[in-house]
Amino acid sequence: MVTTSPDKDPVTDAKQHAQRSEPANESANPTNQDPQAPSAKPGGGVPVQATPVGATTGAPAELPPSSVAGRGMFGISGSGDTSGFGGLVRRRIGVGGTERPYGGYFDEVYDALDEAFPGLDEAIEKVIVDRGELTLHIKAERIVEVAKAMRDDESLRFELCSSVSGVDYLGSDERRLHVAYHLTSMTYRRRVRLEVAVGTENPHVPSVCSVYPTADWQERETYDMFGIIFDGHPALTRILMPDDWEGYPQRKDYPLGGVPVEYKGAEIPPPDRRRSYQ
Amino acid sequence: MTNPSYAPERETSEGKVFTVTGGDWDTVVSGTDPVTDERIIVNMGPQHPSTHGVLRLILELEGETVREMRSVVGYLHTGIEKSLEYRNWVQGTTFVTRMDYLSPIFNETAYSLAVEKLLGIEDQITERATTIRVLMMELNRISSHLVWLATTGMELGAISIMLYGFREREYILEIFEMVTGLRMNMAYVRPGGVAQDVPDSAVKKIREFLIMMPKRLKEYEDLLSGQPIWTERTQGVAVLDVTACVALGVTGPVLRSAGLPWDLRKTEPYCGYETYDFDVPTSNDADVWGRYQVRLAEIRESLKIIEQALDRLRPGPIMVADKKIAWPAQLALGVDGLGNSLEHVAKIMGQSMESLIHHFKLVTEGFRVPPGQVYVAIEGPRGELGAHAVSDGGTRPYRVHFREPSFVNLQALPAMAEGGLIADVIAGGASLDPVMGGCDR
Numbered sequence: 001m002v003t004t005s006p007d008k009d010p011v012t013d014a015k016q017h018a019q020r021s022e023p024a025n026e027s028a029n030p031t032n033q034d035p036q037a038p039s040a041k042p043g044g045g046v047p048v049q050a051t052p053v054g055a056t057t058g059a060p061a062e063l064p065p066s067s068v069a070g071r072g073m074f075g076i077s078g079s080g081d082t083s084g085f086g087g088l089v090r091r092r093i094g095v096g097g098t099e100r101p102y103g104g105y106f107d108e109v110y111d112a113l114d115e116a117f118p119g120l121d122e123a124i125e126k127v128i129v130d131r132g133e134l135t136l137h138i139k140a141e142r143i144v145e146v147a148k149a150m151r152d153d154e155s156l157r158f159e160l161c162s163s164v165s166g167v168d169y170l171g172s173d174e175r176r177l178h179v180a181y182h183l184t185s186m187t188y189r190r191r192v193r194l195e196v197a198v199g200t201e202n203p204h205v206p207s208v209c210s211v212y213p214t215a216d217w218q219e220r221e222t223y224d225m226f227g228i229i230f231d232g233h234p235a236l237t238r239i240l241m242p243d244d245w246e247g248y249p250q251r252k253d254y255p256l257g258g259v260p261v262e263y264k265g266a267e268i269p270p271p272d273r274r275r276s277y278q
Numbered sequence: 279m280t281n282p283s284y285a286p287e288r289e290t291s292e293g294k295v296f297t298v299t300g301g302d303w304d305t306v307v308s309g310t311d312p313v314t315d316e317r318i319i320v321n322m323g324p325q326h327p328s329t330h331g332v333l334r335l336i337l338e339l340e341g342e343t344v345r346e347m348r349s350v351v352g353y354l355h356t357g358i359e360k361s362l363e364y365r366n367w368v369q370g371t372t373f374v375t376r377m378d379y380l381s382p383i384f385n386e387t388a389y390s391l392a393v394e395k396l397l398g399i400e401d402q403i404t405e406r407a408t409t410i411r412v413l414m415m416e417l418n419r420i421s422s423h424l425v426w427l428a429t430t431g432m433e434l435g436a437i438s439i440m441l442y443g444f445r446e447r448e449y450i451l452e453i454f455e456m457v458t459g460l461r462m463n464m465a466y467v468r469p470g471g472v473a474q475d476v477p478d479s480a481v482k483k484i485r486e487f488l489i490m491m492p493k494r495l496k497e498y499e500d501l502l503s504g505q506p507i508w509t510e511r512t513q514g515v516a517v518l519d520v521t522a523c524v525a526l527g528v529t530g531p532v533l534r535s536a537g538l539p540w541d542l543r544k545t546e547p548y549c550g551y552e553t554y555d556f557d558v559p560t561s562n563d564a565d566v567w568g569r570y571q572v573r574l575a576e577i578r579e580s581l582k583i584i585e586q587a588l589d590r591l592r593p594g595p596i597m598v599a600d601k602k603i604a605w606p607a608q609l610a611l612g613v614d615g616l617g618n619s620l621e622h623v624a625k626i627m628g629q630s631m632e633s634l635i636h637h638f639k640l641v642t643e644g645f646r647v648p649p650g651q652v653y654v655a656i657e658g659p660r661g662e663l664g665a666h667a668v669s670d671g672g673t674r675p676y677r678v679h680f681r682e683p684s685f686v687n688l689q690a691l692p693a694m695a696e697g698g699l700i701a702d703v704i705a706g707g708a709s710l711d712p713v714m715g716g717c718d719r
Contacts, residue, residue, distance in 0.1 A: 130650050131395055159524050162655060163664050163681035180666060182653050182681070186524070186538075189545055193653060214527025217689050225359075240352040240718055249360055250677075256364055271364040 097126030097137070105190055106134040109156065116153035117146060133193060135180075140196040140205045143181075144232075147194065147211045150183055158183035158192060161212035164219055166226035170252035175199045177228050177251075181208065181215075198228065207233035225250035316340055320700075324353045328433040328704045331714035333688070335703065342699050347692045351685070354718040359678055366644025366673045367393055368605060372465040374665075377680060378716025379462060380425055383418040384658040385716075386467035387411055389678070391548060392654040392667040393469035396647045399598055406594040407471035408549050413587040414457070414466065415549075415656075416580040417484070420491070421450040422659035422711075423573045427498065430570075430708040434511045439501055446494055449487060456480040470604050471597035481588060488585055495577060502570070512566035516694035516706030519564050526693065527686040530661025531576065532710060535561045535568035542657035549656075556582050566709040603645050606637040644673040660684055660711050684710075684717040 101107050106129055113136075114120045123142035128135040138146050150158040163182040170176050175197035183192050196205055207230035208215045219230040220239040227248035230236055238245060247254055258270025268274075288295055323334035332353035338346040358373045365373065374389040375382040394400050428443025451461040457480045458464040458473065466473050502508045518526075523533045533540055541558040543551040559575030561568035597604040606626075610619035626634040649671040655664040664681030687710045694706035 131398070131652050133652060135651075160529075161527060162662060163653065163666060163679070165666050165677075165679035165681070167651070167668050167677045167679075180651070180653075182664065182666065184655075184662075186540060186545075191546075191653070191655075193651075212527070213525045214686060214689060217685065221685075238352075240355040242352075249357065256360060271361070 098129040102127065102129045102134060104132070104134075105188070109134065109190065109192060110136075112153060112155040113146070113149060116156060117149040120146075133191070135193040135195050137195050137197070140198050143194065143196050144206045144208055144211060147181065147183075147208045150192070150194070151211055156185065157187040158185045158190075160184040160186055161208070161214050161218075162191075164208075164215050164222055166222040166228055166250065168226060168250065168252045169197075173197060177203055177226050179205055179222060179228060200227070203228045204231050205229070206231050207236075209233055224248070227251065317345060322703075324350070328708070330429065330433075330707060330712050333707070333712065333714055333717075335691075335707070337700065337703065339700060342701075344695050344698055344700055344703060347695045347703065349688055349691050351688065351714070351717050354714045356719065358719045359680070362675050362678050364674065367469055367647055367675060368644055370675055370678065371468055372463075374678075374680065375463045375465050376715065377719050378658070378660070378663075378682065378684060378713045380422045380713050381418055381659050381663075381716075382463055383411075383414045383467060384656060384663050385680070386465065387415060387549070388654055388656045388658075388663050388665040388680070389667070390467050390469045391656065392652050392665040392678075393647065395652040395654055396650060396667060396669050397469070397603065397645075398648070399470070399600065399603065402598045402600065403471060404595045404598070405590075406475075406592060407596045409587050409590050410472050410476055410596065411467055412549050412551065412554070413476070413484075413584055413591075414454075414472075416583045416587070417450050417453060419580045419659045420577050421447045421454075423577050424450070426573060426659075426708075426711045427570075430705075430711075431502065433704050433708050434508065436502065436505075436508060439498060442494070442498065442501070446491065449490075453480055453483050453487065456483060468597075468605060470600070471595075473605070474609050475596050476591065481591070484584065484588060488581055488588075491581055492578070495574060499574065509567065511701075511705055512570060512709075513563070515566045515702045516698070516709055517565045518690055518694055522690070522693055526690045528661065528690045528710075530658065530683055530687070531569050531572045532687060532690070533661065534558065535572045536564040537562045542655055542662060546655065548654075551583075554583050554586050556580075566705045569709045601636070602640075606633070606640050646671060646673055647675075655681070658683055660713070660716075661687060680716075680719060682716045682719065684712040684714070685719075688712050688717060 100110075102110065110127065117123070119142070123139050123146060125137040125139060128137070136146075147161075150156050160183070161181060162184045163180075165180050165182075167178045167180060168176055169178060177200060178195055178197045181194040183194065185191070198205055203226075205228055207219055209219065209230075210232065216234065217239060219233055220236060222228050223230060223233075223236050224238045224241050225248055237243065241249065256270065256272040258272065260270060260273075261268045317338055317340050320337045320339055321334065322337060323329040324332040329335060334350040334353065336348045336350065337344050356376075358377055362370050362373050370389060370393070371386050374385040377385050391400075394403060424443045424447040428440045428447070431437075431439030431443065454464060455461050457476050458466040460466075464473075518528065518532065518536060520533070520536045520538045523529075523536050523538070529540065537560055539558045539560050542548070543556075544558055556579045559572050559579060561571050563571070606622075608619045608622045610617060610621075626637050647669040649669050651666065651668040653664055653666045655662050657663070661683030662681065663683055666677075666679040666681065667675060668677040670676040691703075691707055691710060694710075695703040698706070
């Protein structure tokens with residue numbers, strides 16, 4: 001794991017600087033900077049006059065802030081911190097992943113999976129150990145086979161799929177939509193996170209429903225919120241939003257919505273249009 | 279016969295659709311041909327007294343037997359996970375507390391533990407704060423189980439238990455009010471500790487509760503356990519064995535009623551649960567009766583934990599010492615709930631400009647959380663309550679996802695109900711104890 005301050009990272013700093021030096025009124029269409037980004041249809045087709053400030057707050061874990069909202073409204077550069085307040089060291093997770101030994105039971109899990117699943121080397125993208133949690137980044141098309149090995153192998157036995165959830169890493173990753181599977185081994189009392197990443201043009205991930213039936217609703221929720229299509233799912237329909245809803249609300253380029261509220265003569269803007277300190 | 283307030287019956291490609299508004303069941307029966315249409319599809323909910331909130335069930339019936347069942351959720355979706363991303367990390371507690379409104383302390387604790395893990399300050403959480411968290415969680419577990427007992431009793435026709443269950447729950451809510459200022463949705467557990475210290479009067483009230491509750495539990499058992507209707511309605515109903523539970527992701531009392539002693543307080547301890555002396559009740563019945571037994575036994579175990587936690591309460595700080603994280607205001611409990619203490623306001627407004635700046639920065643901007651992602655799971659009253667929190671290094675959550683046991687467990691309802699009687703759908707659904715606020719978030 002690489003641990004540096006963002007200000008000492010020349011590449012990062014240059015990127016941040018480049019983005020900060022744009023005129024502020026370009027906020028009308030910030031996502032057009034990246035042709036790969038699915039900004040042609042902000043909000044997945046829901047008509048919005050402009051990408052609202054704050055709809056793309058901050059940037060993902062692995063790269064510096066890329067959104068307009070990430071700059072805040074005070075024209076600051078650097079951390080902007082004059083109080084010593086933001087003294088927390090910002091850790092940067094190595095994009096290349098963690099090197100062995102991973103520590104704890106993680107090496108054991110990796111070796112067991114390597115043995116149980118012969119094609120692991122080309123199915124796995126990287127391994128990240130962070131904050132005492134093991135994350136295996138798997139190629140999307142191999143997730144079902146890996147999950148099956150994780151469940152069935154004697155020395156792995158991840159019987160329970162605790163959680164399936166999506167994360168949208170807009171602006172940091174070409175394959176911005178990630179799905180995180182949190183597996184639990186009740187036999188060995190271990191937890192592992194599997195993660196796959198897909199782009200918005202072709203957001204297809206094979207469904208793990210055949211391995212973990214509990215993923216049924218959780219995949220439906222991830223589809224509903226992020227538009228990730230789980231191939232082979234028995235009935236992939238919206239679950240929390242209405243059936244005829246357009247767009248995928250949890251994507252970072254989907255506006256929060258909301259109306260200004262008037263209170264004692266003062267108008268309070270909706271949350272995504274308030275001043276941002278990021 | 280036709281009421282202009284309701285939609286008329288109409289022909290569709292799937293057959294004739296009736297709007298049943300009560301009292302016109304004859305219309306439905308006369309509209310179907312008993313020879314060719316043995317199966318009718320009944321829509322139950324989302325507003326129905328015994329579907330536990332806005333849950334909608336679509337039942338395909340053959341006589342009184344349920345042949346197929348689908349549940350429809352989402353009627354209480356409020357976009358909490360999305361809204362969270364526009365507030366700072368501390369404000370997040372006020373959102374998550376509203377997810378599963380019967381177990382707010384658990385939501386807050388899972389969230390706070392996740393934020394603390396992201397910050398890397400798990401070791402700095404004071405002993406008193408952790409003990410108060412355990413104390414409040416176990417009180418909350420009892421109040422949640424009491425609501426389960428009350429509503430399930432009512433849904434199965436036992437009205438008295440509903441009144442008694444809510445009466446005792448009210449007592450716990452009064453304790454919550456004494457401690458936090460609020461009965462529900464307290465936002466009491468915060469990243470770094472808890473918002474307010476437990477007053478001595480609340481400790482006294484909890485001690486009284488510990489004396490009162492075992493007697494009341496006995497009363498419940500006297501009311502229900504030997505009662506023929508209760509046993510008929512629960513025994514052998516909505517069976518789900520361990521294999522099905524694990525495959526469908528069902529955890530909590532439902533899994534333990536099937537015989538697997540899987541309780542995260544024991545298997546993956548957090549908040550120092552490994553130092554408390556308590557048992558994990560299980561049952562081998564795997565039916566509604568077993569779940570009833572397990573939940574009652576869990577209330578007793580929670581009482582044991584509360585007693586130990588009270589004995590351990592030593593004076594001390596309730597927030598981390600790090601002033602860059604700890605909420606700056608010393609809150610005071612007023613008649614209208616929690617507010618800034620006058621002392622603190624006097625200090626920042628009149629004496630120390632640095633304190634004012636500090637207060638302002640922390641309240642308006644919030645603290646930064648190093649980038650990364652964590653998943654923290656705790657044992658809620660309904661099962662594994664997990665918080666998957668992702669930070670981008672900023673002052674706001676990048677993404678927070680809750681693994682809600684209500685949501686995951688509800689998937690098991692068709693497996694319990696199909697092939698059984700329609701009345702057992704109610705018993706089975708109630709035994710899962712779904713809270714739609716948590717399910718839909």
